[in-house]
Amino acid sequence: MNTPKYRRVLVKISGEALAGEAGRGLDFSIIGPVCDVIKQCVDAGVQVAVVVGGGNIWRGLKDGGDHMERTRADQMGMLATVINALGLADTLEQKGCPARVQTALSMPTVAEPYIRNKAVAHLEKGRVVIFGCGTGNPYFSTDTGAVLRGIEIGADAVLLAKNIDGVYDDDPRKNPNAKRYDTITYDDVLAQHLNATDITAISLAMDNHMPLALFALEDPQNIFRVVMGEDIGTTIKEAF
Numbered sequence: 131m132n133t134p135k136y137r138r139v140l141v142k143i144s145g146e147a148l149a150g151e152a153g154r155g156l157d158f159s160i161i162g163p164v165c166d167v168i169k170q171c172v173d174a175g176v177q178v179a180v181v182v183g184g185g186n187i188w189r190g191l192k193d194g195g196d197h198m199e200r201t202r203a204d205q206m207g208m209l210a211t212v213i214n215a216l217g218l219a220d221t222l223e224q225k226g227c228p229a230r231v232q233t234a235l236s237m238p239t240v241a242e243p244y245i246r247n248k249a250v251a252h253l254e255k256g257r258v259v260i261f262g263c264g265t266g267n268p269y270f271s272t273d274t275g276a277v278l279r280g281i282e283i284g285a286d287a288v289l290l291a292k293n294i295d296g297v298y299d300d301d302p303r304k305n306p307n308a309k310r311y312d313t314i315t316y317d318d319v320l321a322q323h324l325n326a327t328d329i330t331a332i333s334l335a336m337d338n339h340m341p342l343a344l345f346a347l348e349d350p351q352n353i354f355r356v357v358m359g360e361d362i363g364t365t366i367k368e369a370f
Contacts, residue, residue, distance in 0.1 A: 234266025
């Protein structure tokens with residue numbers, strides 16, 4: 131087997147991607163293969179942490195709209211991520227891959243509180259650590275939470291597994307001639323207002339020199355390919 135490119139990674143998994151064609155809830159025909167690949171990475175000696183979104187259940191800003199106060203709507207979104215985190219953890223453990231869920235909001239009868247040193251200790255013992263509740267604060271996306279946790283645990287890269295296969299210079303759903311970047315700098319993403327992830331996540335990654343790899347989760351094996359160093363999707367990093 132080839133040597134993995136990364137020793138420790140933070141994988142961000144889109145909640146919507148876990149819903150499958152239904153668009154809502156959990157599709158275990160998708161979650162199962164995703165967990166198979168996570169286990170494959172762990173078996174290859176890679177330490178894997180995960181942040182999962184909650185958009186398959188509730189998106190604070192979108193679903194709350196003008197009907198709810200933003201902070202409360204975002205807190206509902208944080209709880210949605212915990213449902214997904216527990217589903218991932220259970221599936222991983224059924225496959226023989228130990229997992230721990232840590233949450234930014236305290237819920238001790240459901241999961242461990244987020245403690246950085248404890249998370250790192252789990253990773254070093256070969257356990258997958260799944261972080262729920264994003265940053266624990268409203269107005270921040272789970273992408274920002276993923277970059278934050280990746281920096282905190284000393285990950286080599288943050289892998290953004292999404293419903294799109296990379297960063298484009300225009301919306302590929304509207305413009306069939308949109309160009310996908312293989313590599314792009316943080317500065318260019320910000321300057322061109324590209325819809326890769328939110329500005330806060332990009333700025334945080336840039337300030338802390340954290341490379342981001344954005345690729346499609348449609349084929350879960352892409353996670354392993356990126357970990358092993360294949361050029362999949364788009365890499366966002368410092369100037370070349």
